Amino acid sequence: MDGAVSVRDLVVDRGGRRVLHGISCDVPRGTVTGLLGPSGSGKTTLMRAVVGVQTIGGGTVDVLGRPAGSAELRRRVGYLTQAPSVYADLTVRENARYFAVLQGRGRAEADRAVTDVGLAAAADQLVGTLSGGQRSRASLACALVGDPELVVLDEPTVGQDPVLRADLWARFHAMAAAGTTLLVSSHVMDEAARCDRLLLIREGRLVADDTPAAVRAATGVNDLEEAFLRLIRDGESEATS
Numbered sequence: 123m124d125g126a127v128s129v130r131d132l133v134v135d136r137g138g139r140r141v142l143h144g145i146s147c148d149v150p151r152g153t154v155t156g157l158l159g160p161s162g163s164g165k166t167t168l169m170r171a172v173v174g175v176q177t178i179g180g181g182t183v184d185v186l187g188r189p190a191g192s193a194e195l196r197r198r199v200g201y202l203t204q205a206p207s208v209y210a211d212l213t214v215r216e217n218a219r220y221f222a223v224l225q226g227r228g229r230a231e232a233d234r235a236v237t238d239v240g241l242a243a244a245a246d247q248l249v250g251t252l253s254g255g256q257r258s259r260a261s262l263a264c265a266l267v268g269d270p271e272l273v274v275l276d277e278p279t280v281g282q283d284p285v286l287r288a289d290l291w292a293r294f295h296a297m298a299a300a301g302t303t304l305l306v307s308s309h310v311m312d313e314a315a316r317c318d319r320l321l322l323i324r325e326g327r328l329v330a331d332d333t334p335a336a337v338r339a340a341t342g343v344n345d346l347e348e349a350f351l352r353l354i355r356d357g358e359s360e361a362t363s
């Protein structure tokens with residue numbers, strides 16, 4: 123598989139506790155891959171390992187053919203953290219342009235990213251005066267500046283209304299169609315159906331790595347939330363038998 127991300131036997135300990143227990147998975151190029159699982163299951167930790175900011179206890183993480191965190195990946199990988207990382211005393215446009223400078227990109231690219239997340243009308247507003255949902259979209263714009271080849275988005279649609287969520291997912295698919303690889307976390311199961319592939323994680327272990335259709339077929343249920351629950355129950359009964 124021509125993977126944008128290749129994870130092998132990844133082990134991570136945080137706070138003296140094992141939180142990822144030997145995960146192996148691939149994220150194919152030009153897809154929207156969803157990372158789903160309950161709160162505390164290890165989604166953010168896996169994403170941090172992919173962008174190279176997480177100390178790992180074992181295994182390997184390769185990104186675009188290089189070890190995760192390599193200096194040369196800095197311009198090629200965009201990362202949206204869960205907490206908006208934008209400056210409250212700058213406008214939306216100024217934030218995006220500042221990130222563009224850091225990435226060696228131009229103003230036009232910054233302004234396009236602001237438009238792409240639906241914030242053109244608020245471009246000249248101070249981030250400190252935005253709503254929570256607008257603020258996280260401002261943060262998303264900064265992660266998308268310069269069209270990175272891999273975009274890692276930690277819960278990008280939290281706090282967005284249904285219309286904006288649909289717009290953002292349409293945007294993600296347009297980016298994937300143009301060749302960008304997206305790894306998107308969510309704990310909203312209705313978003314799983316919007317992904318090309320799913321990584322389902324629970325308690326630091328991968329429960330499924332497949333397409334939504336294959337997950338439905340394997341479990342015999344149409345609803346992905348129910349399918350996920352079945353995979354967990356099957357895993358538990360195998361572990362105890």
Ligand SMILES: Nc1ncnc2c1ncn2[C@@H]1O[C@H](COP(=O)(O)OP(=O)(O)OP(=O)(O)O)[C@@H](O)[C@H]1O
Pocket residue numbers: 136137138141159160161162163164165166167168309
């Ligand atoms: N800085 C930290 N120090 C110690 N333990 C941590 C730290 N950050 C996370 N953990 C633990 O690591 C585990 C995985 O956390 P992680 O943030 O990766 O989960 P998550 O699936 O992203 O959760 P959520 O959906 O709530 O964001 C949890 O048990 C969490 O308590």
